[in-house]
Amino acid sequence: MTKKVALLSQWAFACSGVPTTGIISNGIDYFLFFFYNQVIGLSAARTGLALAIALTFDAVANPLVGYLSDNWRSRLGRRLPFMYASILPLTTFYVLVWYPPADSRSQWTSFGYLLAVLILLRLSMMMFDVPVRTLVAELTPDYDERTRLASLPTSVSWFTGSIMTIAMYAIWLKDSAEQLNGQTNIAGYRQAAVVCGAVVLVSLLFSTVGLHPEIPHLHAKTSAQTASLKDMVRSFGQLLQNRSMRALLLSGLFVGTGLGATAALWFYQYGFFYGMRSKQMSLLTVVESLASLAVAPVIRRYVVKGDKKAMAIRFLMASVAISMILPPLLSVGWLPGRGSNGLWYVLTTYDFLSQLIWIVTASIIYSLYADVTDDVVLAIGKRLEGAIFACQTFVERVAMGLGALLAGLLLTMIHYPTTAENVAIPAKTLTRLGLSYMGVWFVFASIGIWFLYKYEITRSLQAAEADVLERSGTGTEDYLP
Numbered sequence: 236m237t238k239k240v241a242l243l244s245q246w247a248f249a250c251s252g253v254p255t256t257g258i259i260s261n262g263i264d265y266f267l268f269f270f271y272n273q274v275i276g277l278s279a280a281r282t283g284l285a286l287a288i289a290l291t292f293d294a295v296a297n298p299l300v301g302y303l304s305d306n307w308r309s310r311l312g313r314r315l316p317f318m319y320a321s322i323l324p325l326t327t328f329y330v331l332v333w334y335p336p337a338d339s340r341s342q343w344t345s346f347g348y349l350l351a352v353l354i355l356l357r358l359s360m361m362m363f364d365v366p367v368r369t370l371v372a373e374l375t376p377d378y379d380e381r382t383r384l385a386s387l388p389t390s391v392s393w394f395t396g397s398i399m400t401i402a403m404y405a406i407w408l409k410d411s412a413e414q415l416n417g418q419t420n421i422a423g424y425r426q427a428a429v430v431c432g433a434v435v436l437v438s439l440l441f442s443t444v445g446l447h448p449e450i451p452h453l454h455a456k457t458s459a460q461t462a463s464l465k466d467m468v469r470s471f472g473q474l475l476q477n478r479s480m481r482a483l484l485l486s487g488l489f490v491g492t493g494l495g496a497t498a499a500l501w502f503y504q505y506g507f508f509y510g511m512r513s514k515q516m517s518l519l520t521v522v523e524s525l526a527s528l529a530v531a532p533v534i535r536r537y538v539v540k541g542d543k544k545a546m547a548i549r550f551l552m553a554s555v556a557i558s559m560i561l562p563p564l565l566s567v568g569w570l571p572g573r574g575s576n577g578l579w580y581v582l583t584t585y586d587f588l589s590q591l592i593w594i595v596t597a598s599i600i601y602s603l604y605a606d607v608t609d610d611v612v613l614a615i616g617k618r619l620e621g622a623i624f625a626c627q628t629f630v631e632r633v634a635m636g637l638g639a640l641l642a643g644l645l646l647t648m649i650h651y652p653t654t655a656e657n658v659a660i661p662a663k664t665l666t667r668l669g670l671s672y673m674g675v676w677f678v679f680a681s682i683g684i685w686f687l688y689k690y691e692i693t694r695s696l697q698a699a700e701a702d703v704l705e706r707s708g709t710g711t712e713d714y715l716p
Contacts, residue, residue, distance in 0.1 A: 240374045240449075245387060247445025248374070251367045252388030253438035255360050257395030258431050259329050263353075264498035265396075266403065266424070267332065268639060274419050275335055277345040279651070283499070283643025285350040290636030293357030294629045297365055301625020302467045304366045305618060312450045313621070314366035318443045321362035326436045328356035333428035357632070363439065365628055369620035370446070372605035373453045376701040378694055379539045383531075385601035386594075390530045393594050397524030403427055404517030417513045418506060470622055473615045480607050480623065482689035483600070487630045489686065490551070493679030495638015496645070500672050503651070507660060508669040509565070509582060510573030522583040526590035533595050543599050543606070544690045550596040551687070555680045557589050562669040573665075606692045609700040645671050 240248075268286065271277040277285075300317065307313040332352045335345055371385050407423035417423065474480050497504075505511045511519065538546045561581070564570045571577030604627050608620050649667040652660060 239380075240384065243445055244374065244449050245384070247442050248367075248370060248384065249387035249391045250438050250445065251363075251442040252390070252392030253395045253442075254325065254435040255364045256388070256392035257438075258399055258435055259325070259356070259360060260392075261396035261399055262329070262428075262431065263332075263356075264495070264635065265400065265501050268499045268642065269418070269502040270333070270424055271335075271345065271349055274421050274424065275345055277342060277349070279643045279646045281342060281346045282349070283640045285346055285353060286499075286639035287636035288350055289353035289357050290632045290639070292354045293361055294632035294636070296358055297361045297629045297632060298471060298622065298625045299467075300361050300365045301369075301621035301623070301628075302470065302619075303621075304369070305470075305621040312453055314369060314453070315443060315446065315450070317362050317366045318439075321359050322436065322439045322443070324355065325359040325363060325439065326432050328352055328359055329435060330428045330432040332356055333424050361625075361628065365621060365625045367442065368601075368624040368628065370449075370453075371601060372608040372620050372623075374449065376609070376705065378543075378606070378697050378701075381605045382534060382538060382543060382599060382602040385605065386530055386534050386598035389594055389598045389601060390527045393590065394524055394527035397520050397527065397590075399427075399431060400520040401517050401524065402430075404513040404520065409513050409517075418502070470615075470617060470619055471626070473617075474611060474619060474622060474626060477607065477611055477614065478689065479603075479610060479691045480626070482686050482691075483603060483607065484626060484630050486683040486686035486690075487600070487627065488634050488683075489679045490683035491631050491634025492637045492641065493676045493683070495635035496641045496675045496679075497638070497672055498635070499639045499642035500645070500668070500675075503646070503668060504672045505582075508562070508573075508665050508672070509578060510575075511579065511582070512574065515574070515579050519579065519582055519586060523586045523590045526587050527594055529591055530594050530598065533591065534598065538595065538599060542694055543603055544687065544693070547596055547599040547603065548684055548687055550592050550599065551680060551684050554589060554592045554596060555677055555684070557585070557592065558673055558676045558680075561585055562673040566666045566669060603690060603692070606697045609697060609704060610692055613700055613703060641675065645675070 263286075268282055271282045271285075272279050304313050304317050307316060309316055311319075332349070335348045367388075371381055374384060375381060403423075404417070407427040408417040408420055409423075410417040475484075505516055505519070561570065565573070565578070570581060604623060608618075608623055611623065612618055646668075649664055649671065651664060651668065
């Protein structure tokens, strides 16, 4: 059965893609590694280690927040109290991470500051991220409507991230007579942090307040749920017994590791391997932002009415295939030269397609998790949406940490110099950089595809399960004060 979600709730849910994944994750994944390594001077290995440790702390705490939100009782329901609690710390710590202390030229001072603030920032992120992710499963039981809803915050987050990147290169990191390489302008990063912090604050408030009308319609915990450490361990054990859940988590671990490594290396790949300057990278991101606007029609045309698992695999395969094209061609001289306008035109087409393919893939996978919620409640009699999406977030955080660590190790292995070393980058090193960037995504995404084949929930099975839940009333409990 199709349940249409109110327009305000759709906008509020879509806006949830702005603060954490759109701005904060984009800033951390694409700029923070370069900022601490090349601008502050922290070694690549220590920077990668700090990112990995912080993500590990976050990943361990995520399941706890998911479990607590599943069992929470209040007049605001299970999810919104956690979302409200995240607003001020999340905004504050994101700004602070770009302001290391004055004596940050000390390697250990920089490392300690980065690690401490990142842990607090990541812990604040999960307070918003985990509860709001569950809502795609709670707002509607419909197979196709869930995919459409899942695409809203996913598209918005990528569009917001693209706009942020455009602004970074066009405004805050642009080249100038005073700053020949705008990418190393420390003042620009700090100005961006303040502006982005304000956007984070507004979007968190709008998303949380805008979802209030849905509180009476969301699920309550079942009578079988009792909050205790023993029950938490048992509940997560029951989740891991679900074959489709295991398939998604293992697939996400490998795909996420590849994504984390390429995100950390993106600045290096485009700024040095492809030789793009700040203005070129800003214009390139304009084209990438248009990809998020094409997600909805692509989903309507190619995904809706089809099998989500099959479509996720096909799109992920396409992402792997397209990633293999440009680095080898540039390395053997079959493309326009580094930094040329000709290469920029090639990259615009390449980036538009790769961005579009990945956003569609991420939307489908998000929806696949929502379908697992029905399977789980029928199997064990508990509503564990928070735990399910906390597991997803846990794996994403671990994978991004592993990816950041892998990026640091790869840069060390290819002997990539820092700005402080003030040496020219050898052509051989650039070639290794480009092929490493390509190879990491190919290997890890391919393994992720293999695990995704083990997902078992089909369109017909999900429809049957949703019907059983609707008739039994398991999916429609109201909240109690």
